[in-house]
Structures are given as structure tokens and as C-alpha cells.
Amino acid sequence: MTQAGPSRSIPASEQSDVPATTSLRQFVVKVHSRCDLACDHCYIYQHADRSWRDRPPVMSRDVVAQTAGRIAEHAADHRLDTVHVILHGGEPLLVGHARLRRIAEEFRSALDRHCRLDLRIQTNAVRLDARFCDLFQEYGIKVGVSVDGDSAAHDRHRRFADGRGSHDRVLRAVGLLRQPRYRRLFAGLLCTIDPENDPLRTYTALLELDPPKIDFLFPHATWDAPPPRLSQRRTPYADWLITIADQWFTTGCPVPVRLFDSMLSLLAGGPSLVESTGVVSVDHVVIETDGTFEQADSLKTAYHGAPSTGMNVFSHSLDEVAAHPGLRERRRGLTDLCSTCRSCPMVKVCGGGLYAHRFRSENGFDNTSVYCLDLLKLTSYFQDRFRLLRQSGQADTEGA
Ligand code: SF4
Numbered sequence: 001m002t003q004a005g006p007s008r009s010i011p012a013s014e015q016s017d018v019p020a021t022t023s024l025r026q027f028v029v030k031v032h033s034r035c036d037l038a039c040d041h042c043y044i045y046q047h048a049d050r051s052w053r054d055r056p057p058v059m060s061r062d063v064v065a066q067t068a069g070r071i072a073e074h075a076a077d078h079r080l081d082t083v084h085v086i087l088h089g090g091e092p093l094l095v096g097h098a099r100l101r102r103i104a105e106e107f108r109s110a111l112d113r114h115c116r117l118d119l120r121i122q123t124n125a126v127r128l129d130a131r132f133c134d135l136f137q138e139y140g141i142k143v144g145v146s147v148d149g150d151s152a153a154h155d156r157h158r159r160f161a162d163g164r165g166s167h168d169r170v171l172r173a174v175g176l177l178r179q180p181r182y183r184r185l186f187a188g189l190l191c192t193i194d195p196e197n198d199p200l201r202t203y204t205a206l207l208e209l210d211p212p213k214i215d216f217l218f219p220h221a222t223w224d225a226p227p228p229r230l231s232q233r234r235t236p237y238a239d240w241l242i243t244i245a246d247q248w249f250t251t252g253c254p255v256p257v258r259l260f261d262s263m264l265s266l267l268a269g270g271p272s273l274v275e276s277t278g279v280v281s282v283d284h285v286v287i288e289t290d291g292t293f294e295q296a297d298s299l300k301t302a303y304h305g306a307p308s309t310g311m312n313v314f315s316h317s318l319d320e321v322a323a324h325p326g327l328r329e330r331r332r333g334l335t336d337l338c339s340t341c342r343s344c345p346m347v348k349v350c351g352g353g354l355y356a357h358r359f360r361s362e363n364g365f366d367n368t369s370v371y372c373l374d375l376l377k378l379t380s381y382f383q384d385r386f387r388l389l390r391q392s393g394q395a396d397t398e399g400a
Pocket residue numbers: 340341342344345346347350351352353368369371372373375376
């Protein structure tokens with residue numbers, strides 16, 4: 001495959017419109033680069049980028065300390081009142097209890113005196129136990145769990161290397177998080193869409209876990225590697241989500257669904273709540289186990305090396321990272337989009353979808369999303385729903 005550059009360059013005439021530096025607020029810290037599951041839809045191990053193979057499995061003490069220091073420096077320089085640190089992987093719980101405690105201590109001691117630290121962990125939860133929960137309690141770490149629905153839906157993809165499903169382990173972990181003493185740590189569920197799974201059964205299974213929030217993710221795909229079954233059905237992802245949204249509206253929106261709330265917020269003139277909707281300025285960066293700074297993880301689906309910045313925590317400040325051409329390009333607003341998206345009636349809500357999903361090897365990211373037809377249908381559906389809500393006086397900038 002011909003490899004396009006990491007991003008198209010910004011024409012000189014437009015460069016003055018793009019701030020060279022701005023503050024970054026979200027930091028995805030890869031404390032472990034391997035996983036105990038072998039999910040077949042994983043964008044880290046199964047897609048184009050293979051950089052995980054060259055990285056140390058675990059983030060060392062030095063890298064953790066330097067990362068925390070860099071974020072603290074950035075928070076102080078930009079007088080940030082809040083920063084968001086997400087402990088991520090691979091599977092972050094593979095670091096074990098003792099090391100995770102040291103990591104949490106490092107971030108708390110470096111950052112708590114500068115700003116409010118929103119510390120989170122995103123996990124497959126198969127190793128989540130009461131000891132981890134006690135530790136999360138002690139350090140105020142909120143927990144997001146990846147689960148794709150009932151056991152049939154979940155175990156279709158989220159399996160161990162020997163083929164065993166992981167759903168029963170995840171249910172046990174969520175059961176822990178639902179206990180009154182840990183409940184406030186439970187941040188929500190993250191479900192990757194598979195149109196092969198029954199949408200209502202999937203949604204019901206997620207609701208039964210009583211989460212404070214649900215998020216649905218489109219599986220990462222590009223024009224070079226399109227999503228499964230897209231050629232056979234016109235809008236399978238929109239149809240799947242609309243079936244759930246119909247049920248969600250009919251039952252009075254019983255739980256926040258980030259994707260849906262984000263579209264309603266944008267339609268009401270409010271902010272986007274997720275990177276995959278609206279015309280958003282990227283304010284996050286990834287720190288890998290070896291201390292290298294990378295752009296959004298989703299770019300791993302585009303081509304090998306796509307998220308790379310060439311910078312690391314030991315030699316570069318976060319202001320330098322924010323000035324990287326790849327991140328600057330993501331602050332260009334509408335001019336970041338291809339001409340088709342710019343003239344699309346749904347662009348305010350859709351925003352061209354997730355940046356990585358626009359990739360095609362011939363011309364990089366200057367395309368509509370590979371999910372364009374789905375996004376057009378989904379955003380139009382939400383526009384109709386929003387009109388109805390407004391007519392009944394129920395619409396506000398927070399969503400339904
Ligand atoms: S619906 Fe398609 S054309 Fe419209 S903004 Fe989204 S990706 Fe672009």
C-alpha cells in the first residue's frame with residue numbers, strides 16, 4: 001500500500017489562522033502495551049500500525065514520573081483548572097496492584113497541587129478485583145469498562161487467545177463496581193458496534209448492568225480497510241444505532257448515551273461530547289510505554305506509524321507536542337474537512353466523523369468518513385428527533 005503522510009500539510013495562506021500552541025487537557029497514558037485478551041476487532045494489535053511490538057510491555061518508573069511532570073508543567077503554564085488522565089493499554093490492569101498504586105501516587109502527587117486531576121482507567125475488566133477497587137477508591141480513579149452486550153455479542157470478539165470468551169469475567173467485575181462502596185467509581189460502559197449483534201438485545205444487556213453512562217463506538221476502519229459488511233447493506237451501523245435510539249427515546253432516555261447526547265447537544269448549539277461528532281479541536285495526546293508522544297490511538301488503523309509525532313516526554317514539552325503539524329491540523333475547524341463534508345447539510349453534527357475513518361492511501365485524510373452514509377442517516381434521524389423535542393419543549397443544550 002502507498003503510505004500517505006501522517007496528515008496533509010497546512011497551506012501557508014491558512015497557517016496564520018491556526019494557533020501554533022494551545023493547551024492539551026486529556027492525556028491517554030499507556031501504562032501497559034500488551035493485553036490479556038486477543039479481541040479480533042482490536043485496533044492496537046489487529047490493524048495497520050504495528051508499533052506496539054517495539055515498545056516495552058510496561059511503562060517504567062522514570063517514564064511515569066517524567067510524564068506526570070510534563071503534564072504538571074503544562075497545567076501550571078496554561079493555568080488549567082482540570083486535566084484528564086486516562087490510564088490505558090493494552091490492558092492497564094496487567095501492571096498489577098503494586099505498580100498501579102505507584103502510578104496513581106505519582107500522578108496525584110505531581111498534579112493535585114496544580115489543578116483538579118480527573119484520573120480514570122479504561123479496562124477490559126477481566127482482572128478487576130476488590131483489591132483494585134480499593135486502590136481506585138483510595139486514589140479517586142474512575143473506571144470505564146469495555147463490554148459489547150450479552151455473552152453472545154461480547155464473546156463474538158472479546159476472547160482470550162485460546163478462544164474462551166471473557167463475558168463472565170466482565171460481569172463479575174461490573175458486579176463489584178455496582179456494589180454501594182464502589183459505585184461512585186463506575187464511569188460507564190464502552191460498547192463497540194457490531195451490526196451482526198441484535199441491537200435491542202445488546203442495549204438491554206448493557207442497561208441490565210445499570211451503568212451511569214453508555215458509549216457506542218464505530219469499529220475503526222478506513223477507505224482502504226472498510227468496515228465489515230458495508231458492501232452488502234447500505235447503512236447497517238446507522239440502522240443498528242437508530243433501533244437503539246428509538247427505544248432510548250421511547251423509554252425516556254433512561255441512561256446517558258454519549259454518542260446520542262453529543263448529537264443532541266450539537267443540534268442545540270452546544271459542544272460536542274465525543275471526538276467522533278461535530279467539528280472538534282483535538283486536545284488530547286497519547287503517551288506510550290516508552291515515553292513517546294503519539295496522536296490519537298484511532299490513527300493506528302490508518303497506516304503503520306500514523307500516530308507518530310517523533311517526540312517524547314524526556315526531550316519535548318507538551319507545548320511542542322501541541323504545535324506538531326498533525327495536532328495543529330486538527331484545530332482548523334471546518335477547513336480540516338474535505339469539500340464534500342464542508343458542503344454537507346449535516347456537517348455541524350457529523351463533523352466528518354472520526355478523523356482516522358477518513359483515510360485513503362491515495363490522498364490521506366481529505367475524504368468523507370468511510371461511515372458517511374451511516375452518519376448522514378444517523379445525524380438526520382437525530383435532527384428529526386431534536387425538532388420533535390424542541391416542539392415539545394424538552395430540548396436543551398445538555399441533550400434530551
Ligand atoms: S455525513 Fe458524510 S459528507 Fe456529511 S459531514 Fe458526515 S462524513 Fe461528511
